[in-house]
Amino acid sequence: MKYTTQFLLSAMAAEQFPAPDSVRNAPEIAFLGRSNVGKSSLLNALAGEKAAKVSSTPGRTRAINFFALLDERQRAKLVFADLPGYGYAKISKSISAEWPKFIEPYLADRETLGLCVCLVDSNVPPQDRDRQLIDWMRHMGRAFVVVATKVDRLSGNERTRNLAALKKGLGTDDILPISAKTGTGIGALWARIEALNSAQ
Template sequence: MRLTPVFLLSAIDAAHFPGETKTFGAPEIAFLGRSNVGKSSLINALLGSKQAHTSSTPGRTRAINFFSLHEGAGDKRKVRPSLIFADLPGYGYAKISKAISSEWPKFIEPYLAERETLALSICLVDTNIPPQENDSQLIHYLQEMGKPYLVVGTKSDRLSGNVLAKSLAALKKKHEVDDILIVSAKTEAGTGALWQRIHAVAAESR
């Protein structure tokens, strides 16, 4: 069943995170990655909508944007959400990296470290570029905090065969992970497998 997305709010401070009255404690799935890695495009592909704003200008997302996902549609939509998606600000783009970095301790780190309803952090890495150090830093941060995470390789439609295999091997080695799920927001390849992972984690957290 496809879930109906509803935009909840944008938060630039921990005090602005949605509370129990808005989410009913639904499991939250966070999407993280470098600017222009394709977070918003992937979210839209998963939801089958244009809820998350995409831009060719890196660094446009400066807040955590929350979306509630409901069974049914229109008047038949259930009030209680099944899931919450959180689209986090990108990092690593030179022109805005300092500004983003200064904001992380204020509300992004508390979200990742302290949010009780956060069931899974999806770390997006670009399969079309060499492995990036700041992606490794994020993954290692989640490992040290003992937080559930999944590494997802984006833009896989641009590579094929041995080239994609070599990129995947390099990403696994650099980020010290055994599992990377390859997806494409353009062709929706891998999105079904990603949904399976999301639903499995959400079921365990309930």
């Protein structure tokens, strides 16, 4: 299905999150990962338009940005939530200190959160912070999918080797290789997302 994207709001506190009934209780998909892993680029590739701002400066996203995906009747069918990146050292400590106040409540308590898309860079070895995030998702019982971004930068052998290392290091056999640039894996990820609507 073809959607149009509507920016809803930027939230830096739990009370600023969109009211579920304002978007017809549409299931939300959260995009999480380290800074500069490609969250905004992936969101735009899925939406088919430049909904999220892409910055070459890591750590530029400092709020949870919510986007509604509207059907042909302009009804919200899905909501994308673009979360701030983590693990970028140059972000001020004051901003980092603020993150748990609105990010952890969102991930732990948000009733409309249907799927967490955990992004890892296929060009980078497994990171402790990524493993911690995945372990936390399992502990909280959240549905999640791990996507390995930027696979267009790897040769066939490198891709096979790096994905195997990520699966071992992150403790999961389910990793979708993705390239926002070439479109690799976008259809497979959409299938996971669309399953949320069919399950309702």
